[in-house]
Amino acid sequence: VEANAESGGPTIRLWQPPVMGERLRTVLPSSDxxxxxxxxxxxxxxxxxxxxxxxxxxxxxxLLELAAETGKVPRDHxxxxxxxxxxxxxxxxxxxxxxxxxxxxxxxxxxIHRTRPGGPNSVEERVTGIIDRLVLRPGRxxxxxxxxxxxxxxxxxxxxxxxxxxxxxxxxxxxxxALYPDREVRAWLLFxxxxxxxxxxxxxxx
Numbered sequence: 189v190e191a192n193a194e195s196g197g198p199t200i201r202l203w204q205p206p207v208m209g210e211r212l213r214t215v216l217p218s219s220d221x222x223x224x225x226x227x228x229x230x231x232x233x234x235x236x237x238x239x240x241x242x243x244x245x246x247x248x249x250x251l252l253e254l255a256a257e258t259g260k261v262p263r264d265h266x267x268x269x270x271x272x273x274x275x276x277x278x279x280x281x282x283x284x285x286x287x288x289x290x291x292x293x294x295x296x297x298x299x300i301h302r303t304r305p306g307g308p309n310s311v312e313e314r315v316t317g318i319i320d321r322l323v324l325r326p327g328r329x330x331x332x333x334x335x336x337x338x339x340x341x342x343x344x345x346x347x348x349x350x351x352x353x354x355x356x357x358x359x360x361x362x363x364x365x366a367l368y369p370d371r372e373v374r375a376w377l378l379f380x381x382x383x384x385x386x387x388x389x390x391x392x393x394x
Contacts, residue, residue, distance in 0.1 A: 301315040
């Protein structure tokens with residue numbers, strides 16, 4: 189408000205503050221994917237009838253975390269224990285859990301990765317998540333994420349699941365590469381149900 193020289197009355201000037209653009213976008217790789225694809229024949233029955241698939245997956249993840257810490261799965265009965273035990277006892281996966289030849293091996297490793305994918309003047313993205321297993325070896329970093337999806341016997345459905353989870357693993361790989369720029373970073377999906385059935389459940393995301 190200021191005095192008007194001609195009328196002597198007040199002159200009111202309106203000021204419109206500039207619109208602030210988006211300054212930060214939070215990216216949650218594991219949550220932003222949405223629901224996984226449905227098998228061609230319809231959804232599979234829950235692994236355990238009285239347990240939701242989410243709770244079942246949480247239990248298997250926890251058992252594998254304990255296995256990495258102690259070298260064994262608790263001696264108990266049930267599908268989740270059998271599933272975790274099949275993963276731990278597979279010799280091809282020993283490098284993930286036993287820590288041999290590793291500089292460091294972590295379970296449930298939290299990450300925060302700040303990036304501007306559109307250039308220095310673009311909106312900053314803050315990628316946050318938890319890597320199920322992070323293994324550091326000389327010159328190399330391996331990022332492993334456990335999945336308890338039922339694969340069935342359809343290779344095309346398996347490939348669809350891998351494609352569904354690829355953005356999550358690429359985000360984790362980028363975060364690990366920023367943290368360890370002098371090392372090769374490789375990302376893997378570990379489908380625990382395939383191991384229980386005696387199949388290869390480890391797939392590299394390239």
